[in-house]
Amino acid sequence: MSGREVGPVNEEDLVSLAASGDDAAFGELVRIHQHEVYTVALRMVSDRELAYDVAQEAFIRAWRAIGRFRGDAKFSTWMHRITVNTALTHRERRKRNRTDALDAMFFEPEADGLTPERAGESAAAHISLESALTDLADPLRAVVVLKDIYGWSHAEISEHLDISVTAAKVRLHRGRKALRDTLWEYKEDRS
Amino acid sequence: MRPTCRVVAIRLPGVDDITDLSPRLAGHASTCLRCQAEAARYRSLSRRLGALEDVSYEAPEGFVAAVMDRLSQPLTDVVALRNRLIPSPAAVAAATGAAVVAIVVLRRLQAPV
Numbered sequence: 001m002s003g004r005e006v007g008p009v010n011e012e013d014l015v016s017l018a019a020s021g022d023d024a025a026f027g028e029l030v031r032i033h034q035h036e037v038y039t040v041a042l043r044m045v046s047d048r049e050l051a052y053d054v055a056q057e058a059f060i061r062a063w064r065a066i067g068r069f070r071g072d073a074k075f076s077t078w079m080h081r082i083t084v085n086t087a088l089t090h091r092e093r094r095k096r097n098r099t100d101a102l103d104a105m106f107f108e109p110e111a112d113g114l115t116p117e118r119a120g121e122s123a124a125a126h127i128s129l130e131s132a133l134t135d136l137a138d139p140l141r142a143v144v145v146l147k148d149i150y151g152w153s154h155a156e157i158s159e160h161l162d163i164s165v166t167a168a169k170v171r172l173h174r175g176r177k178a179l180r181d182t183l184w185e186y187k188e189d190r191s
Numbered sequence: 192m193r194p195t196c197r198v199v200a201i202r203l204p205g206v207d208d209i210t211d212l213s214p215r216l217a218g219h220a221s222t223c224l225r226c227q228a229e230a231a232r233y234r235s236l237s238r239r240l241g242a243l244e245d246v247s248y249e250a251p252e253g254f255v256a257a258v259m260d261r262l263s264q265p266l267t268d269v270v271a272l273r274n275r276l277i278p279s280p281a282a283v284a285a286a287t288g289a290a291v292v293a294i295v296v297l298r299r300l301q302a303p304v
Contacts, residue, residue: 023262031255038250043243052251059258126246129239148240169205176204176236184232 015075019066026066030059033076037083043145044087046134054090058083084146084160091138132182140175147172195219199226203233 009017009025011032017025037058042051061082062069069078133141142161146152147168152160157168192200199220202212209220209230220226 023259026262027255027259030258034250034254034258035247038254039247042248052254055250055254056258056261060261063262125239126243129243144240148237149243151241151244173205176233179240180204180232180236183236 011075012071015066015069015071018063019069023063026063029075033079036076037079040080040083040150041087043130043133043149044084044142045090046141050090054087055083057090058086061086080150081160084142088142088161128183129179132179135182136175136178140171140178143168143171144175144179148176192225193223196223196225196229199223200229203229207237208234 009028011029014025014029018029034055038051038055041054041058042048045051045054058079062079065082069075133144136144139161143157146157146160147154154165154168154172157163158165161168163171195216196219199209199212199216202216203209206212209217209226211217212220220230
């Protein structure tokens, strides 16, 4: 995630304009970061409809708080954290409404939006791993997503999820083990 | 599965590599094909998870417009609320007129015949 040039105006300028109340500048930031924010939301909540709401809410929260954004971190990093926090606050709602299973999420035509950029890893492999991730329990998935996909430290995870560092490590351990068992079918190794 | 292999299998999800295990377990794993295969699975898992950072899903069409609509909603709501709470001059005049008429009617009714 890096600051991107946006035509003649760079991202830092857009953030400054947005912080001064320029909603058009903020709209440009939304346009730039929409897919990234939506993806983080989707991985956190494993529900496309809810991810859409979470991503929207994250941008609304960002708009309201952008006057306090000091630029210590990149805007994308700041948005990422807001999205994670928003997803966590929507967890209860997800528990009530979850009806769509993994297959519906990642194997419907809308999954055409998948844009693998890493050579050597097939889209099928990504989908398989995403599917396995979605099958993880919420607390485990949140830690695996933040640590192993987005590179958060245990301390950062602990702070944002309001759990101890030890609990974060335990969840990561369990999450990785569950993924390993799903992807490599544990039964074949027990013999 | 040998007991030491079981212990290594239990520990591996919590470490980045077999070299992070205790010296005894790391020593075993360095010569055990089963443990090395298991460690390779976790390395593969870690690599594949890390690769997902570069994989994104497209936000649904109309997402930006929907966000921008929502940005203006609180302001719209405030304006609507203000319109309801602050009466227009015509409404004030009508209410005043009605009050005056009511007072006049009441006084006439109370006046001695």
